[in-house]
């Protein structure tokens with residue numbers, strides 16, 4: 001008698017009498033059985049309910065057993081298939097094994113033989129699934145390790161950014177404040193957590209390319225020459241070059257590094273991107289970066305007041321800055337006395353979770 005939670009088996013044969021023989025045998029072994037009179041009917045049933053085992057005759061009208069087998073292997077690879085053949089068709093049976101059937105039974109069959117083949121096929125199936133499960137877990141573990149190594153490298157670079165900033169009283173705490181402002185803007189705009197994490201990552205590392213800029217030029221108190229300005233403005237592309245190998249999975253964070261000096265009107269650096277060519281994450285970080293730069297002391301000018309900096313953001317809307325990002329910034333800080341924000345503590349960086357499509361698929365049931 002079939003047991004509750006018994007393994008389900010689909011018997012496919014155009015001859016009702018042979019189907020019944022197999023069903024009786026399998027039910028006697030504790031299986032639950034479904035029957036299909038043709039390959040087409042079997043496919044329809046499998047679409048509605050996946051079964052671990054299909055026993056199918058090879059010679060059937062409409063759709064033969066080989067076509068059915070091919071379809072099952074392609075669509076439901078965890079289903080074990082046993083084909084039933086006439087003795088004269090042993091060659092076809094061997095071809096079916098090559099296609100992926102787990103076994104075959106030749107007619108006329110002994111019930112003991114069918115029983116043994118079914119048990120063996122289910123054992124092979126569970127071994128195959130274990131191997132697949134192991135392979136997928138291994139892939140996932142390798143991928144997690146690779147990301148951890150990338151994170152550790154990013155954390156070293158983050159430490160380098162903070163070290164460089166701390167050395168210079170004019171830029172101390174800049175990157176973590178930019179990340180904090182960006183988070184407030186993103187929160188106001190209702191962005192998803194993974195996007196916020198991406199922005200935080202890009203914001204904290206956005207100025208890393210300054211390690212390739214001469215200290216003398218960076219700290220020059222007077223007006224910059226044209227050549228010096230161009231030299232400083234190489235830092236976004238230097239930063240992007242440094243980080244590209246570590247940020248393959250987070251292109252938007254890398255875009256913040258490369259494009260945080262772009263402007264909506266196309267007059268920015270380094271690529272002269274315009275409007276929508278600049279990703280939203282970058283447009284948000286650019287507002288945060290500019291506000292923090294304006295309200296910080298610089299060797300060549302005093303810090304701007306909060307009111308003056310906000311006015312600059314307002315006036316730059318549509319030219320330099322993305323208007324919704326500026327509006328979100330203003331809405332996020334209705335109380336101006338909360339500005340500028342105190343410098344947050346530095347926390348270890350994390351790569352945002354991979355989108356589902358990049359994750360290894362779940363192990364088979």
Ligand SMILES: [Fe+2]
Nearest residue numbers: 206207260261
């Ligand atoms: Fe910058």
